[in-house]
Amino acid sequence: MSETTSADGGEKTLPCGCRVRTHRDFIGRVLGTILARGIDCTDARHTIDAAVIMPGREHASPDTGGLLS
Numbered sequence: 833m834s835e836t837t838s839a840d841g842g843e844k845t846l847p848c849g850c851r852v853r854t855h856r857d858f859i860g861r862v863l864g865t866i867l868a869r870g871i872d873c874t875d876a877r878h879t880i881d882a883a884v885i886m887p888g889r890e891h892a893s894p895d896t897g898g899l900l901s
């Protein structure tokens with residue numbers, strides 16, 4: 833597996849099929865701005881230009897890469 837999960841300025845496809853551009857807000861949360869709605873998406877919040885909080889990456893830090901020693 834070689835999935836890259838850069839949180840800054842990257843693009844990502846959500847499990848629902850929506851295409852988002854990811855970025856961090858001022859407190860470090862990863863947000864995704866909807867670029868294109870997935871054809872199977874049933875989430876009414878996922879509209880073009882809407883920002884959603886990306887799950888599961890709240891504690892990831894691209895600065896340390898997880899190496900805190």
Ligand SMILES: [Zn+2]
Binds near residue numbers: 849
């Ligand atoms: Zn969606």
